[in-house]
Amino acid sequence: MSVKDNNLTGIEIFPYDEKWEKTFQSIEDVLKSNLGDLIICVEHVGSTSVKGLRAKPILDIDVVIEDYSVLPAVIKSLQKIGYYHQENWSFEGREAFGRKDKLVPWDGKNPNWMEHHLYVCNKDSTELARHLLFRNYLRNNPEAVAEYEQLKNDLAMTAKDRANYTESKTKFVTKILEKAIGNISS
Numbered sequence: 001m002s003v004k005d006n007n008l009t010g011i012e013i014f015p016y017d018e019k020w021e022k023t024f025q026s027i028e029d030v031l032k033s034n035l036g037d038l039i040i041c042v043e044h045v046g047s048t049s050v051k052g053l054r055a056k057p058i059l060d061i062d063v064v065i066e067d068y069s070v071l072p073a074v075i076k077s078l079q080k081i082g083y084y085h086q087e088n089w090s091f092e093g094r095e096a097f098g099r100k101d102k103l104v105p106w107d108g109k110n111p112n113w114m115e116h117h118l119y120v121c122n123k124d125s126t127e128l129a130r131h132l133l134f135r136n137y138l139r140n141n142p143e144a145v146a147e148y149e150q151l152k153n154d155l156a157m158t159a160k161d162r163a164n165y166t167e168s169k170t171k172f173v174t175k176i177l178e179k180a181i182g183n184i185s186s
Contacts (some may be wrong), residue, residue, distance in 0.1 A: 011156045011165055013054045013149075020048040023114050024059055030105045031063060034081050038074050040064040040123055045131035047152070050138045054149050059116035062094075062131055067122050071095065074120055081105040083118060093125030130177060137180040144176060 024044040031042050046060030047053050065074060075085050078097055082104030089096035097118040103110055121128035138145050151172055159165035 011056060011159070011162060013152050013156045014057050015054055016048075016050075016052050017057065020055075020057065020059060020114075021051075023116075024049070024061065026111075027059070027061065027105060027113065027116065030081065030107045031061075034105070035063065035074060035077050038065065038070050038077060040066060043128075043132065043135075045135050046117075047148075049135050050145060052142075053138065053145050054152065057114060059114065060131070061116055061118050062128055063118065063120045064123050064128060065120060067124075071120065078118075078120075081107070091127075093121055094127040095120040133180040133184075134173060134176055137176050137183070144179075148172060148176075 021044070028042040028044070032039070041064050043062040043064060044059065045062050046058075047055030048057065048059050063074070065071065075095075078085075082100045083097040084100060086096040086098045097120065099105075099113075099116075099118075102112050104113065119127075121131075138148065151169065155165045155168050159168055
């Protein structure tokens with residue numbers, strides 16, 4: 001059951017679903033087989049990557065590259081399987097990609113993939129580091145997961161729109177990142 005009743009934003013928060021991880025692994029396989037040596041790894045980040053955390057059923061995926069010298073080849077390879085570069089959503093260290101349709105990534109099996117956001121990040125990207133720190137902190141701190149879940153549920157019911165929902169999570173995310181960095185420093 002999702003959080004939706006009296007929801008002003010249309011944002012639905014669903015209980016954690018094991019299929020999120022399985023779908024990520026399937027997409028990861030397609031990406032790795034098509035990008036090969038162009039990439040270092042593929043990371044499942046965001047709320048769907050944290051077991052037990054309620055979330056919008058949208059995967060966040062970071063494809064990690066060594067540096068920007070391989071980006072043109074990565075873009076070309078991603079285009080072959082149905083992604084397109086969203087330069088207007090990109091910034092230094094994180095390139096955004098959209099999907100031409102629900103069959104993307106095209107893998108010859110034509111599944112109807114669940115919604116996902118795909119980013120290409122260089123290995124030294126601040127955004128990649130933030131994604132991994134936040135994910136790893138939540139994976140290791142159940143009390144932070146409970147607090148984040150409550151915040152997300154509340155915002156799904158009260159935020160003015162999707163932009164306000166995302167913006168309103170920033171303070172919590174910043175607090176978690178500061179704790180995660182503090183843990184590394186100690």
